[in-house]
Structures are given as C-alpha cells and as structure tokens.
Amino acid sequence: MAVGIEKPSVGLSRVAISETHGENGIEKPSVGLSRVAISETHGENSPYFAGWKAYDENPYDEIMNPSGVIQMGLAENQVSFDLIEEYLRQLPETSFGGDHVSNFRENALFQDYHGLPSFRKALATFMEQIREGKAKFDPARVVLTAGATAANELLTFILADPGDALLIPTPYYPGFDRDLRWRTGVEIVPIHCNSSNNFQVTRQALEEAYNSAKAMNVRVRGVLITNPSNPLGATVQRQVLEDILDFVTKKNIHLVSDEIYSGSTFSSSDFVSVAEILEARDYKEAERVHIVYSLSKDLGLPGFRVGTIYSYNDKVVTTARRMSSFSLVSSQTQQLLATMLSDKKFTENYVRTNRERLRKRYDMIIEGLKKAGIQCLKGKAGLFCWMNLGPFMDKPTKESELALWSLIVHEAKLNISPGCSCHCSEPGWFRVCFANMSEQTLEVALKRIHDFVNKQR
Amino acid sequence: MTQTPVSDYEDDKTRRPSSPSSRGGGTTAMRVIVPLQGVVQGRGGLILGSIIPCALFYFLQLYLKRNRSKSPSPPSSSSAENLPEVSVLHRSASRSFLSPRSSTGPAYVSSRANLIVKSGDSPYYVGLKKVNEDPYDKFANSDGVIQLGLAENNLTLDLVRDWLSENARDSIVGGDLSISGFATYQPFDGLMELKVAVAGFMSQVMNNSVSFNPSQMVLTAGATPAIETLSFCLADPGNAFLVPSPYYPGFDRDVKWRAGVELIPVPCRSADNFGLSITALDRAFTQAKKRGLKVRGMIISNPSNPVGNLLSKDMLYSLVDFAREKNIHIISDEIFAGSTHGNEEFVSMAEIIDTEDFDRNRVHIVYGLSKDLSLPGFRVGVIYSFNENVVDAARKLARFSSISAPTQRLLIPMLSDTRFIERFIRTNRERLRKMYTEFVTGLEQLGIKCAKSSGGFYCWADMSGLIRSYSEKGELELWDKLLNIAKINVTPGSACHCIEPGWFRCCFTTLTENDIPVVMERIRKISETCKSHS
Numbered sequence: 001m002a003v004g005i006e007k008p009s010v011g012l013s014r015v016a017i018s019e020t021h022g023e024n025g026i027e028k029p030s031v032g033l034s035r036v037a038i039s040e041t042h043g044e045n046s047p048y049f050a051g052w053k054a055y056d057e058n059p060y061d062e063i064m065n066p067s068g069v070i071q072m073g074l075a076e077n078q079v080s081f082d083l084i085e086e087y088l089r090q091l092p093e094t095s096f097g098g099d100h101v102s103n104f105r106e107n108a109l110f111q112d113y114h115g116l117p118s119f120r121k122a123l124a125t126f127m128e129q130i131r132e133g134k135a136k137f138d139p140a141r142v143v144l145t146a147g148a149t150a151a152n153e154l155l156t157f158i159l160a161d162p163g164d165a166l167l168i169p170t171p172y173y174p175g176f177d178r179d180l181r182w183r184t185g186v187e188i189v190p191i192h193c194n195s196s197n198n199f200q201v202t203r204q205a206l207e208e209a210y211n212s213a214k215a216m217n218v219r220v221r222g223v224l225i226t227n228p229s230n231p232l233g234a235t236v237q238r239q240v241l242e243d244i245l246d247f248v249t250k251k252n253i254h255l256v257s258d259e260i261y262s263g264s265t266f267s268s269s270d271f272v273s274v275a276e277i278l279e280a281r282d283y284k285e286a287e288r289v290h291i292v293y294s295l296s297k298d299l300g301l302p303g304f305r306v307g308t309i310y311s312y313n314d315k316v317v318t319t320a321r322r323m324s325s326f327s328l329v330s331s332q333t334q335q336l337l338a339t340m341l342s343d344k345k346f347t348e349n350y351v352r353t354n355r356e357r358l359r360k361r362y363d364m365i366i367e368g369l370k371k372a373g374i375q376c377l378k379g380k381a382g383l384f385c386w387m388n389l390g391p392f393m394d395k396p397t398k399e400s401e402l403a404l405w406s407l408i409v410h411e412a413k414l415n416i417s418p419g420c421s422c423h424c425s426e427p428g429w430f431r432v433c434f435a436n437m438s439e440q441t442l443e444v445a446l447k448r449i450h451d452f453v454n455k456q457r
Numbered sequence: 458m459t460q461t462p463v464s465d466y467e468d469d470k471t472r473r474p475s476s477p478s479s480r481g482g483g484t485t486a487m488r489v490i491v492p493l494q495g496v497v498q499g500r501g502g503l504i505l506g507s508i509i510p511c512a513l514f515y516f517l518q519l520y521l522k523r524n525r526s527k528s529p530s531p532p533s534s535s536s537a538e539n540l541p542e543v544s545v546l547h548r549s550a551s552r553s554f555l556s557p558r559s560s561t562g563p564a565y566v567s568s569r570a571n572l573i574v575k576s577g578d579s580p581y582y583v584g585l586k587k588v589n590e591d592p593y594d595k596f597a598n599s600d601g602v603i604q605l606g607l608a609e610n611n612l613t614l615d616l617v618r619d620w621l622s623e624n625a626r627d628s629i630v631g632g633d634l635s636i637s638g639f640a641t642y643q644p645f646d647g648l649m650e651l652k653v654a655v656a657g658f659m660s661q662v663m664n665n666s667v668s669f670n671p672s673q674m675v676l677t678a679g680a681t682p683a684i685e686t687l688s689f690c691l692a693d694p695g696n697a698f699l700v701p702s703p704y705y706p707g708f709d710r711d712v713k714w715r716a717g718v719e720l721i722p723v724p725c726r727s728a729d730n731f732g733l734s735i736t737a738l739d740r741a742f743t744q745a746k747k748r749g750l751k752v753r754g755m756i757i758s759n760p761s762n763p764v765g766n767l768l769s770k771d772m773l774y775s776l777v778d779f780a781r782e783k784n785i786h787i788i789s790d791e792i793f794a795g796s797t798h799g800n801e802e803f804v805s806m807a808e809i810i811d812t813e814d815f816d817r818n819r820v821h822i823v824y825g826l827s828k829d830l831s832l833p834g835f836r837v838g839v840i841y842s843f844n845e846n847v848v849d850a851a852r853k854l855a856r857f858s859s860i861s862a863p864t865q866r867l868l869i870p871m872l873s874d875t876r877f878i879e880r881f882i883r884t885n886r887e888r889l890r891k892m893y894t895e896f897v898t899g900l901e902q903l904g905i906k907c908a909k910s911s912g913g914f915y916c917w918a919d920m921s922g923l924i925r926s927y928s929e930k931g932e933l934e935l936w937d938k939l940l941n942i943a944k945i946n947v948t949p950g951s952a953c954h955c956i957e958p959g960w961f962r963c964c965f966t967t968l969t970e971n972d973i974p975v976v977m978e979r980i981r982k983i984s985e986t987c988k989s990h991s
Contacts, residue, residue: 037850303862330861331834
C-alpha cells in the first residue's frame with residue numbers, strides 16, 4: 001500500500017493485517033497488535049526509503065560493482081575516520097573494558113542514568129570546544145541518550161502531549177516525521193521557507209505556522225530547528241536566532257535546537273549556537289531552550305549511539321534523565337569516549353582536520369556540479385549540499401520532482417534525497433551527501449551527474 | 458468458587474440498562490419527557506429518568522470542556538502538586554483535564570513529564586539515594602547504609618573481569634577495524650553476529666533445553682526498553698496488561714509511563730508461596746473487563762522478581778491456554794533464567810512453544826545480560842518473539858534504544874566463548890546458592906521466614922512479625938526504621954504491589970560472605986526494639 005510522504009500517515013487497519021480471512025487455516029481470532037505497531041509513521045514505505053532499497057539491491061563498489069548505485073542519501077561522515085582509528089589503536093587496555101578492579105566494577109555495573117561524570121564533563125567540554133569557547137556548558141545539564149534520535153523523541157515526550165504540535169522549518173530531516181511523531185502522537189506543523197531568502201526562517205513564516213496550527217485547533221508546544229540545517233547545509237543567521245527566541249518567548253513555548261552538525265562547519269566562524277545568544281542575554285528565558293547533540297555526525301561514530309539533551313530547564317533535565325532509562329549509553333562506550341574526548345590535543349586536531357576535509361569535499365562537489373550547470377545553496381556546514389535541479393524540470397511540481405528523482409536513481413544510479421521527502425515547499429531541490437564515500441567515488445558520482453544532465457538537455 | 462468465565466463474545470449491551478437509542482424510531486423529546494414525567498409521578502422510567510439528566514449533564518460538561526480548550530489556554534506552571542494522582546494517561550481524556558493551569562511561569566511541560574516527578578518519592582528510589590549518599594564500606598564507612606535493594610550480582614564479576622582484561626581491547630580494535638564496523642550506521646536491532654551469539658548464550662543458560670532463532674530477535678539497550686517496546690507494540694494507550702503481584706517496581710515505569718498501558722495486579726498469596734493461579738488471573742481479567750478495561754496481555758516474570766519462584770511446565774501450558782482463551786499476549790520476562798540456585802529446573806516459554814502447536818503469535822520473551830552476565834552497564838536486552846509482525850515493528854522501534862557498536866563487538870567473542878560461559882554459569886550458580894542459603898539461614902535464626910525461592914538475587918522475607926500495625930503504613934514504618942536506624946536498604950512489599958503487608962525483598966548479591974553477619978546483627982537490633990514495643 002503506497003503511502004505518500006506528505007499526507008498524514010494512514011496505518012493499515014486491524015482488518016487488513018489480521019488473519020481472520022482464514023486463508024491460513026482454522027479461523028481463530030488473531031491476537032491484535034497496537035496502533036503504534038501497525039502504523040506507517042515509521043515511514044519506511046515512503047519514496048525516500050525506496051531509493052535506499054535501490055541501493056541495497058545494487059550497491060556501488062569501486063572494484064566489485066562499478067556500475068552500481070552510489071549512495072548519496074546517507075549523511076554519514078567517513079572522511080576523518082582514520083584519525084579516530086589511529087587514536088583508538090594506541091589506547092591502553094584499560095580504556096576498553098577496564099582491567100583494574102575498581103574501574104571494571106564501576107564500569108560493568110554502572111547503569112546510573114546520570115551517566116559517567118567523567119564522560120559528561122568530557123562531552124560538555126567538547127561542545128564548548130566546537131563553539132570555540134563562545135558558550136559554556138555545565139556537565140550537570142548534560143543528559144545522555146543512545147543517539148540523537150532518542151534525544152529528539154524523548155524531548156518530544158517531555159515537552160508535548162499527544163495531539164499537540166511542534167513547529168519545524170521546512171525543508172527538514174525526513175526522520176523527524178518518524179522520530180517526533182510515531183510513538184509520541186505529537187504533530188509537526190511546518191514553518192514554510194523558500195529560496196527567495198536562502199530558506200531562512202522569517203518572523204512572518206513563524207506567525208503563519210503558529211496561526212495555522214491554531215486554526216486546526218492544535219496546541220503548539222515548541223519550535224524545533226536544526227542548526228546547522230539538514231538538509232540545507234546552511235547555518236542559521238544570528239538575527240534569525242534572535243527572532244526565533246523572541247517568538248518562542250512571546251508565545252511562551254519551547255525551543256529545541258538540534259545542533260548535531262555544529263562540529264561539521266567548514267569554517268569555525270560561520271556557526272552561531274543558540275547557547276551563545278542565551279549567554280549574551282544573561283540566560284533570561286533560557287528555561288524554554290534545549291539543545292540536542294550527538295557524536296554521530298561530527299565524530300563519525302553513529303554506531304556508538306551517543307546523543308545528548310542539554311537543557312536549561314531543571315525539570316526537563318530531571319525528567320529527561322529518568323526517561324533516558326529507556327535509552328542509556330553503554331557504560332563501556334562512555335568510558336572509552338571519556339578518555340578520547342578529554343584528550344584536548346586529539347579533539348583540537350580532529351575538529352580542525354575534520355573541518356578542513358569537509359570543506360575540501362564541499363568545494364569539490366560544488367565545483368563539479370557547477371561544471372554540470374547545477375547551482376547549489378551556499379553551504380556552510382554539514383555532510384551534504386542542497387542542489388537546485390529546478391531548471392531541469394518541465395514543471396515546478398512535486399510530481400516532476402519525483403519523476404526526475406526516479407530517473408536519477410535508476411538511470412544515473414545515484415541515490416539522492418528529493419526535496420519533497422524533506423517537506424520542501426519549493427519543488428526541484430535535492431540533498432546530496434558527499435562525506436560517506438571516498439574522493440574517487442565522489443568523482444565517479446560527479447561524472448555521472450554531468451553525463452545525466454547533458455542527456456537531459 | 459470459580460465464576461464461569463465471561464465469553465469474549467457476549468454482548469455487553471444486554472447487561473446495561475436500555476438507553477433511548479436502543480429503541481427504534483420515535484421522537485427524542487417524547488422519550489425525555491415521558492420518563493421524566495414518570496420520575497415525577499413516581500412511576501417506572503426511574504432508571505431512564507435518572508440517566509437522561511446525567512447524560513445531559515455529561516454533555517454539558519463535554520461542551521464546556523471543548524470550548525475551554527478552544528481558547529488559547531494560558532501556559533501553566535509545572536507544579537506537580539496541582540495534578541490529580543493519575544496512574545494512566547488515556548489519550549481520549551481531555552488534555553485540558555490533566556494540565557495544570559496558571560497564567561504565569563515558564564513554558565508548559567507535558568503531563569507525562571509531571572507524572573514522573575511524583576514517582577521519585579517511592580521507597581525504591583529513596584532507598585537507593587540513601588545508599589549513594591552514605592554507602593557502607595567495611596573499612597572506610599562501617600556505619601554506612603548496606604545495599605540490599607539493588608538486584609545486581611557482584612558474586613561472579615571476577616570471572617567476567619578477567620575475561621575482559623584479556624580480550625577486551627582485541628575484540629574492539631584488534632583485527633580489521635574497518636570503517637563498516639564503527640563509523641557507519643549499524644542495523645538498529647543489533648548485529649547479526651551478536652544475535653547469533655546471544656541465541657547461543659540463551660540456550661546455554663537455559664541448560665540447552667531449547668534453541669533460539671536469531672532472526673526472531675531484536676536487541677535493545679537493556680531489558681527496560683525491551684519491555685517498553687513490547688508494551689507499545691501489543692497494546693494501545695488505555696489498554697491493560699495483567700501482572701502477577703508482587704512484581705518488579707520497574708514495570709510501572711516501563712509499561713505505563715510512555716506507552717500508557719495500565720497494569721492490573723493479579724494478587725498472589727503467601728499461602729500458595731506466592732504462586733500464580735489461573736483462577737486469580739481469570740478473576741482479574743473479568744474484573745478488568747467490568748471496569749471497561751481492555752486486557753491485551755499478561756506479563757509474567759520467570760524466575761519471578763521479587764519472590765524468586767519458577768513457573769512449572771504445567772503452569773506454562775495453562776498460561777498459554779488461558780491466553781488463547783482470552784485472545785491475549787504473553788510477555789515472559791526471563792531475565793533471571795540463568796540465575797537459579799535451587800534444585801528446580803528453569804523452563805522457558807520457548808520450550809513450551811517449541812513442542813506444541815500453539816498460537817505462537819501471542820508469545821514474546823524478554824531477556825538481557827544485566828542479570829545473568831552481571832553487565833547492566835553495557836545495556837543489552839533482547840526481545841524474542843514468535844510473531845513476525847511484532848519482530849518487524851520492534852525492529853523499527855529499536856532505533857530509539859540501540860546497543861552501542863563497540864559494546865556489541867566486545868560481547869560477540871565473549872558470548873561465543875562457550876567454555877568461559879559454561880564455567881561462568883556454573884560458578885555463578887554455586888556462589889548464588891551459597892549466599893542464598895547463608896542469608897536465609899541467618900534470617901531464620903532471627904525468626905524471619907522467607908518464601909521458598911529458586912532463583913534471582915534476593916529472598917522474599919516475611920517481617921510482618923516486626924510491624925506494629927498489619928498494614929501498608931506499618932510496613933513502611935518498619936522500612937523506614939530499617940533504612941534510617943538499622944541502615945540497611947531493603948525493598949518493601951508495597952513498592953512491589955504485594956497485598957500482604959510485611960514482606961521485604963532483600964538482595965544478597967551485592968554482599969560478601971563477611972557482610973552477612975553484619976546485616977543480621979543490624980536486623981536483630983531492630984527486631985528487638987520492634988518486639989519490645991509490641
């Protein structure tokens with residue numbers, strides 16, 4: 001059953017999945033599952049994931065399968081993994097599972113949802129480092145979760161009730177539809193942004209979104225922004241952050257700032273964290289602000305499942321801590337990373353080198369796309385760029401965009417993400433990831449785009 | 458005295474007084490007027506006459522409520538005191554009903570968040586806090602609080618530690634630390650190699666009487682999210698699970714908090730050694746139905762926590778029969794399966810399903826490494842289901858609670874080291890048995906009897922002889938004395954929803970043998986003061 005990406009997801013009925021049709025033998029009342037279990041809100045049947053299926057069935061490999069589909073839809077950072085590997089290999093035995101008696105006892109048994117103090121401190125320090133000391137982070141406000149996916153869901157459970165809504169600027173990360181809505185029952189109301197001002201959030205757009213929620217009789221509990229943005233790869237301007245803060249204060253709602261790409265800016269001066277703004281305002285009204293972070297992107301360690309909620313609201317911190325019982329970070333991983341993140345020499349070198357390499361990749365892909373006559377949004381961060389294929393579409397419609405996307409997946413054999421999967425209101429934009437492959441593979445991909453575009457002319 | 462079980466298919470409507478809508482045709486107005494007239498004149502129609510004004514009142518309230526929620530409600534302060542004690546969040550219930558109101562204060566926090574603020578005061582958490590603040594140490598702090606409230610096993614940690622110190626580093630960074638092992642996203646429900654290793658481990662732990670299929674497995678960051686995920690999959694908010702009591706206090710959080718599923722205790726009694734009876738299950742099911750609650754399943758713990766009972770094969774068969782009759786699920790929490798110390802042998806639900814042609818779609822097993830392998834910090838839990846759709850849904854939900862990659866890599870060789878595992882299981886059981894026997898004997902010498910138990914890290918002690926009033930209040934007074942005067946942290950039965958006051962769960966696996974006399978001496982002192990008062 002096909003499910004469109006933008007419609008509110010419609011689950012299969014119990015009738016649809018039940019065995020009562022009796023075709024599998026004796027007709028017994030089959031034992032039912034919950035609405036959550038049968039709902040389609042996980043989105044895995046949407047076109048966004050259809051591209052992934054194409055990749056799974058025919059993955060590109062430089063040597064074994066050079067004509068396979070190149071995965072450009074996965075925002076993973078593999079460009080600096082060698083630094084991590086080198087570091088891990090020179091670590092002593094004790095960092096991996098503890099061999100000193102008391103160390104080990106603490107570690108294997110440690111399931112305190114407060115988290116390992118040394119790791120919390122190291123994480124807070126790392127977050128400061130990424131922001132070049134422009135904001136301070138108190139380890140006591142760091143709540144650990146198994147990944148940012150869990151952090152975002154957890155915050156949603158805490159800040160909103162079923163049926164309430166969060167306002168999110170479009171285009172946004174497709175995973176939010178699942179992570180913020182599936183089990184929580186909370187809705188997402190889009191804040192529409194467009195290319196006329198580089199997709200920045202405007203005061204008017206905020207008001208419009210808020211009012212449209214009100215008109216649907218839905219209570220807005222907060223605004224959630226991703227800064228740097230996914231899929232735009234742009235950072236939110238200081239003035240816009242100020243406007244958003246003023247807006248949430250006026251409406252007395254929350255602000256969640258997902259800063260998961262804050263360490264992946266191409267130049268350190270480009271990123272302004274909401275934490276800086278709060279500090280400048282002397283932390284007035286800070287109780288409504290919560291930051292989400294993770295090591296999956298900046299450190300390229302998504303498998304480690306390390307995320308955090310940093311909240312300026314004591315009650316949210318306490319509640320989030322307790323709720324994190326459903327999503328704790330392995331104590332062994334905390335121990336390992338505490339060592340790594342406390343190593344100032346390593347982290348400084350890593351952050352700097354990672355930035356340089358990402359910047360190099362970004363320049364490479366922008367250049368390559370330019371040669372093919374494709375424009376991109378000016379990006380400042382992230383593992384992807386936001387490219388405009390509008391000029392290559394016959395009609396500025398979602399259908400055209402999906403048709404073009406289908407061609408790219410099946411002919412050019414590139415899995416990229418169509419803007420509609422990100423709820424972009426302007427058809428023709430696509431997100432293209434560049435950090436999850438080698439430079440050679442990126443060359444191959446760029447050539448394919450070049451050839452594809454030429455064919456279209 | 459067994460009631461005839463009410464069939465699922467009986468029409469509930471026939472038992473309610475007939476409402477106006479059940480009569481066909483006619484004007485509503487006449488129906489309202491006539492019975493009211495009847496009421497006034499004292500004739501029949503009394504029932505109807507009282508229903509209608511009640512109905513009108515109800516609709517009036519509904520109307521007012523709806524209009525109230527239309528206007529932008531002023532954001533509320535997060536004071537938990539204004540909240541009624543709500544144990545279940547019904548999604549259908551008006552949210553405005555639950556949210557506190559005030560015109561000033563910081564942005565609203567959900568009613569779910571407010572729920573948990575209250576639970577922090579439960580004896581379970583208060584006791585843990587006290588221990589953390591003032592932990593007993595034989596040399597450094599001999600007056601500190603002795604921890605008997607945490608079901609953690611320190612007895613065989615040395616074996617695990619030794620294995621790790623020899624193998625940990627290599628299993629993570631040894632060999633091909635290829636990018637695909639670390640830097641990339643892994644399947645959220647766990648690496649297949651780990652599932653294979655866990656399946657083998659579970660078999661070994663359960664005396665090789667049953668084998669587990671890795672593709673029916675979903676790995677989660679601990680058994681806590683395993684229980685919660687199953688709750689999300691098997692029931693809708695407002696539905697209910699039956700759970701034999703006394704039960705593990707954590708279930709209240711795991712099942713109710715976010716999944717919104719109600720727990721209906723099925724009381725077990727000391728006269729039966731707290732064994733489960735189908736009669737009691739049936740009664741609880743019927744009563745729930747009468748209250749309008751839809752029971753979707755039952756959660757059984759085997760070995761049980763806090764009593765330590767094992768379920769017999771017969772009982773397991775009976776439970777499956779019951780589940781089939783009522784068309785509900787069974788969640789079998791078998792997390793202590795390897796931690797048996799008695800003479801009885803553990804039988805897993807998987808063994809029953811293995812051998813007979815039952816409706817396998819209703820059986821789901823929860824397991825984990827926190828107890829049997831003493832690794833709660835590593836966060837490894839298992840959902841094992843015979844229902845494809847549940848495995849599928851749970852797999853997708855696993856993204857919210859995945860196991861960390863390096864930890865997975867570490868555990869694969871450990872769990873696959875069958876010789877080490879065999880030695881560990883054997884040694885662990887021996888040490889458990891020893892401690893259990895000594896501890897229970899110690900209590901017996903003080904005149905405190907324990908329920909007969911065959912597994913787990915604790916004994917279930919009857920201290921009702923020491924409480925002043927045979928009530929929950931009396932029990933909590935004793936608990937308080939034990940915590941603050943005797944300075945031992947035990948878990949009171951009321952925290953486990955036990956209907957008989959005076960029972961306490963005492964975990965002995967965080968002690969060494971030398972600590973036992975210390976504990977007994979402290980209890981003896983308290984029991985003397987208690988007796989001298991009575």
